[in-house]
Amino acid sequence: MEEFEYFSPTDLPQLLQLLASPGGRILAGGTDLIPRLRSNTLNVSALIDISHIDELRFIREDAERVYIGSRSSYADVLESTVLSQYAPVLVQASRLVGSPMARARGTIGGNIGNASPAGDSLPPLLVLDADAALVGPRGGRVLLLEELLTGPMKTALAPDEIIHHLSFPKPPAVRGFGFEKLGPRQGMTISIATAAAAIEINSNNKISAARIALGAVAPTPIRCKAAEELLIGREPEEGAWKLAVEAALKKIAPIDDVRATADYRRKATGVLLERALASASEMAKRSI
Numbered sequence: 560m561e562e563f564e565y566f567s568p569t570d571l572p573q574l575l576q577l578l579a580s581p582g583g584r585i586l587a588g589g590t591d592l593i594p595r596l597r598s599n600t601l602n603v604s605a606l607i608d609i610s611h612i613d614e615l616r617f618i619r620e621d622a623e624r625v626y627i628g629s630r631s632s633y634a635d636v637l638e639s640t641v642l643s644q645y646a647p648v649l650v651q652a653s654r655l656v657g658s659p660m661a662r663a664r665g666t667i668g669g670n671i672g673n674a675s676p677a678g679d680s681l682p683p684l685l686v687l688d689a690d691a692a693l694v695g696p697r698g699g700r701v702l703l704l705e706e707l708l709t710g711p712m713k714t715a716l717a718p719d720e721i722i723h724h725l726s727f728p729k730p731p732a733v734r735g736f737g738f739e740k741l742g743p744r745q746g747m748t749i750s751i752a753t754a755a756a757a758i759e760i761n762s763n764n765k766i767s768a769a770r771i772a773l774g775a776v777a778p779t780p781i782r783c784k785a786a787e788e789l790l791i792g793r794e795p796e797e798g799a800w801k802l803a804v805e806a807a808l809k810k811i812a813p814i815d816d817v818r819a820t821a822d823y824r825r826k827a828t829g830v831l832l833e834r835a836l837a838s839a840s841e842m843a844k845r846s847i
């Protein structure tokens with residue numbers, strides 16, 4: 560490992576001061592960053608450890624929205640009654656994250672900052688219409704999560720910015736969610752493909768709202784808006800899911816890698832999305 564300086568700020572003003580000097584890299588849980596540092600694939604002159612900044616670790620709600628501090632871990636997500644009510648899709652994805660260690664140390668902010676196309680929290684956050692509040696020495700700004708994720712391991716964060724928190728509008732109680740993940744094995748695994756879905760069904764048994772997001776099959780996790788629109792006004796049944804799958808598969812660009820071939824990813828995505836839509840629809844029906 561290359562040598563680097565290490566800073567451990569305990570509040571936001573200290574952190575912003577450190578971010579004003581170039582060359583620093585944020586360290587949260589370290590579950591992505593430390594392996595990359597060990598393999599010397601990153602050039603870092605200073606690590607800024609945010610794990611003692613308690614004001615970045617919270618999950619709360621107001622009348623309209625839910626807020627997740629970037630330092631919240633998957634374990635925090637699993638314990639949150641606010642998220643079990645308003646974001647069961649994120650809770651489900653967090654439960655499937657690799658290992659008890661990764662769930663305890665890994666953070667939502669780190670999953671976004673790492674910007675892997677296979678990051679498991681990202682499709683759920685996309686179907687929740689999440690945006691990210693960023694902060695840096697020059698002030699703050701808000702970006703849609705889709706705008707923040709720009710490519711494999713790339714974000715629109717400026718070098719002196721951090722993700723402060725994520726937020727999303729509270730979904731109506733009648734919205735159902737589904738999440739499906741395929742990995743090479745059950746535990747300790749990075750996804751081969753993921754699918755997240757959200758569905759609302761009206762009293763005429765027709766789909767009135769839909770959200771679809773896919774992971775690990777394009778340079779970033781993606782929303783599939785054409786597929787969502789196709790579902791509106793249709794009955795929630797297999798024929799509708801097949802149409803949505805056909806439209807969604809046109810948007811993906813999977814690659815061959817050590818975990819799977821592009822062809823396998825494409826086939827798996829169809830199955831995962833159909834299952835996610837069916838689960839979301841069942842949940843929506845139970846809430847009517």
Ligand SMILES: Cc1cc2nc3c(=O)[nH]c(=O)nc-3n(C[C@H](O)[C@H](O)[C@H](O)COP(=O)(O)OP(=O)(O)OC[C@H]3O[C@@H](n4cnc5c(N)ncnc54)[C@H](O)[C@@H]3O)c2cc1C
Nearest residue numbers: 587588589590591592657665666668669670672673679722
């Ligand atoms: C055994 C194991 C199993 C795993 N299983 C999964 C899995 O199933 N699914 C999955 O998606 N991932 C998995 N991972 C990867 C990892 O745990 C997650 O991506 C995790 O969310 C990373 O969070 P972290 O806090 O550890 O990030 P870190 O490693 O600390 O940081 C990751 C990147 O994000 C940046 N960053 C961190 N916080 C911020 C912030 N607030 N603002 C701006 N940038 C920031 C860092 O600078 C760095 O570039 C696994 C890792 C391990 C070691």
